[in-house]
Amino acid sequence: MKTTYKNIKVTIHNNVAVLSFNRPEQLNAMNRDMMNEIIDGINIINEDDSVFVAIIRGEGRAFMAGADIKEYGGQTPEQFKSFQDCGIQLYKSIEKATKPWIAAVNGFALGGGFEIALSCDMILASENAKMGLPEVFLSLVPGGGGTQRLIQKIGLNRAKEMLFFGNQYEADKLYKWGIVNEIYIQNEFDDEVMKFAEKLARRSPSAVKELKRLAQLSLEPVAFEKKLAEEGVAVTNLFYGEEAKEAIQKFIDKT
Template sequence: MTQPLVTSSVSDHVATILFNRPAQLNAMNSRMIDALCDALAEASANPQVKVVILGGHGTSFMAGADIKEYAQLNPQSFADFQERGARVYELIEQADKVVVAAVNGYALGGGFEIALAADLVVAQRDAKLGLPESRLGLVPGGGGTQRLLRKLPYNRAVELLMTGAARPAPLWHEWGVVNVLAEGDALAAARQWCERFAEASLPALVALKRLARDARDLPFDAGLARERQALNALHETPYALARIDEFARKSA
């Protein structure tokens, strides 16, 4: 029986989506792209899910695209592969959920681009992350150049892009790209860490994610306006009204 290229489960408001090509270090081929897009869309549409954790079966998160498949592609099919892959990163960024990358082993190329598109990153201390495309005479195709430049100073990002070097997780933590360093299993650490987000209301988490993106992409005044709109809308939700009333009674 053929194993699924992506596995998915939901527990306590957390959806866990795992890449499942461990013998290939979870390198992403065309069929995995389709399976991952389906899993992300399903998790995003599930009203019971507040947090999505992305991880990998086996010893690695994802060692980039499947280069063996690359070698078989003509110019048009290569362009199609990149177009389909771009959907993965869009679904992660546009999901109305908090998306957390739980990185073990290697997160290279497209695997690191998934981590860059995620809202938060938990990484094992011995994990290595990077964009090695320049060593193949290529450039990143899943937003690596654009997202890395939004997270790191220009000189640092350009150095990493041009050398294609993979760096250890503690350095990425020092640079602010990794939120949490896990001494043990990254997936277990991510699940434990995400409990705090799963306790929050989904509308508030959705609004906070959108506002954080706005702060990066919109002019300051426009971001402030959206923040006020979001606050006023959330104030009328049953969850917020109940929590405000509960706090007021305790403070009386």
């Protein structure tokens, strides 16, 4: 595993991987080099069978304050297209992963940073976290799937409000709106996130893999009967697997 990066850090412990954005002086704003490192780190984590759960977080005062506008604004058309294509690859590599990804949002998650969080399976926030898609202030729209994933997770009217105004929203409001799963106080945030992830890592990896796939399938334009059929195939395959056999027998032995 590549362990040395300039703009990120990757650690693995107790079946939990942590990918940390590491440009705190720039509020972890994402430039091209950082994006390439993030993609590499995500791919390494996704391919590591010892990792059951992954956390993505930011060092310092921010999760990620979006793209590095100084670099972003000076791109040629070819560079702009490449940057957008790499961003789409980044978000998909989280969303399509077979293991769950948790966004641990401590501070600002704006623009592309919020889009990364939206790509994750769950969002845990500190009490001082603020999130939003401020692209409208630059006469732009989110370019990494933010419009579509936000609508899927929050509903059309709330999503339009967030997109049209471009405001920053506090964690407690986003918790009420259903985007944030849990809020933790600042001085306990890192410990609580790790407890959450380690608890999830103790669940059956094969079952969680199928649960994530089926949950994502619910959003696809596929006939409902096909979705139910996929669920049936999944439970059948799991039932005859070794993990389920051992778990069922353990349950029987306790009763």
